[in-house]
Amino acid sequence: MALIRSLALGMLVLLNTAMSASATDYTVGDTSGWTTGLDYSKWASAQNFQVGDNLVFTFASGAHTVTEVTKSDYDSCSSSNAISNSNTAPTTVLLASAGTHYFICGVPGHCSSGQKLSVTAGGSGSSSGSGSTNSTSTTSPTYIDTYSSANLVPVGSNAAILTGLVMLKLGFSWA
Incomplete structure (x- = not known):
């Protein structure tokens, strides 16, 4: 269960980074x-x-x-x-x-x-x-x-993408 949760979280981080990097x-x-x-x-x-x-x-x-x-x-x-x-x-x-x-x-x-x-x-x-x-x-x-800090959007970077990939590979979990 923890592995599935960490994989899902890693995918969300990766998708968010990729989407914000496109604008x-x-x-x-x-x-x-x-x-x-x-x-x-x-x-x-x-x-x-x-x-x-x-x-x-x-x-x-x-x-x-x-x-x-x-x-x-x-x-x-x-x-x-x-x-x-x-x-x-x-x-x-x-x-x-x-x-x-x-x-x-x-x-x-x-x-x-x-x-x-x-x-x-x-x-x-x-x-x-x-x-x-x-x-x-x-x-x-x-x-x-x-x-306004409420309007700040995280900007994607190679480091953030790499972090997301590493999290997926290692099955990192916060649980």
Whole structure:
């Protein structure tokens, strides 16, 4: 019984590690962050976004917003019909659904100065780009309070995977 319990626990640890290792956190704009004057379409085209990945928008609190909008509002730089909005930095957005997601800064003049981002999240196994499809997201993003320990997700590592395998091999038990 103890061997079965330890094998099951080892498998859970291994699966949890593998699942958490599959999501990627993308810092929007890399070291430049979320600001005016950058070509975010070029940045996004170099990424491969998948459902479950996070977009991390870094900026000075109060200086910008992260506003998800429809394609038409993205094209016209309008935040009047925002799907979701955050002005807290950093803002982390979970790409919870496949399709194209559109983000702008709602501060007047910022979007027209290039502070807008279009990303396409692929489902499992599909690639993505910077808005090559015309589909729009119908699911609001999940914003994560970056500083809350309740939202921390363990990140998989080779050491954790190796530990899980060793636990399985040895039949390690806490009982």
